[in-house]
Amino acid sequence: MSIGVAIIGGGIFAREEHLPAVQASKDLTLKAIWSRSLESAQNLGADADVDIYCEDSGSGKSFNDLLKRVDIQAVIIELPIPNQPEYIRRALSAGKHVLSEKPIAENLKDAQELTRWYHEDHDSKRVTWSVAENFRYLNSFEYAREQVHRAGRLLGFRVKVYSMVKPGGKYFETAWRKNPTHQGGFLLDGGVHHTAGLRLLLGSENIVTRLSAYTNQNQEHLPPVDTVDATMKTHTGATGTFSLSMGTTFTGSEWSIACEGGSVSISRSTVTTVFDGKEEKVEIEDERSGVPPEVRKWGEALSAGKRNEKQIPEEALADLELLENMLKSGEANGQPMDCRLQI
Incomplete structure (x- = not known):
């Protein structure tokens, strides 16, 4: 069964790496794109027939609205370094699998707190948090x-x-x-x-x-x-x-x-x-840069109901x-x- 995915963030790396990697994965189906601005969301979604969400697009198009969708089981979060932890927390709390871009956080203190919160408040076998490192x-x-x-x-x-x-x-x-x-x-x-x-x-x-x-x-x-x-x-x-x-x-x-x-x-x-x-x-x-197999292996693990050991938060903490x-x-x-x- 294919996993419904949303890309969170409309930056360069999402456009050049994450989007084509998701589209090439047999285990992932892109359902939506969210960005802070409508322009960047539309730019990222120009070559993809998906729903667009952003904070300045009116009612029903917020990040929380996206998280309510049952056909979206996972998200790839590619946002500025200081913004990442908030969106990781919100997505995991909504029961979505997460693949977040490196670094895990902007400093070790925040990264360790986030990792501790994840393990204490979530069943890591049901809701997985992975950190990307191509x-x-x-x-x-x-x-x-x-x-x-x-x-x-x-x-x-x-x-x-x-x-x-x-x-x-x-x-x-x-x-x-x-x-x-x-x-x-x-x-x-x-x-x-x-x-x-x-x-x-x-x-x-x-x-x-x-x-x-x-x-x-x-x-x-x-x-x-x-x-x-x-x-x-x-x-x-x-x-x-x-x-x-x-x-x-x-x-x-x-x-x-x-x-x-x-x-x-x-x-x-x-x-x-x-x-x-x-x-x-x-x-x-x-x-390429290693992102296609990184995303592909993430999708394969999700479809198999497993976690990818290369992508556990502890690896990113050590980096x-x-x-x-x-x-x-x-x-x-x-x-x-x-x-x-x-x-």
């Missing part, structure tokens, strides 16, 4: 994870992700991103992808337990900070570095894991392994904890921070 569905990262696992004991790691977010770009010109009220600005919005990627590669056998970081604002238009450089230590004693900047003239990304049996690295969709002195490069085809600890350590001039929520 890096967990990139074929290149999944393949690299397999190679890391076979390479044995972890010796060290490094992550380097560099870019320049310029004024005029489609994401920068989004009002809530351009003038952030949430910690870290673009580092929070994009950075949880990269902490999720690191966690996926390291696996649960190499959880990060302590880190120290320095932060900086290189570009005036990217407040409050746009660069972080961190040193991390796992519970096994292995150490590594994590460098992320949205405001540098450095370019490119690299994820490298050194293990007793060899090394594994990712650059774009190329996975390079070095085992027994032999280097091998493999081009891995990712399915956020690493990023928030880096930001807080940076504010404290590199003070070491303990990581207690890693799984």
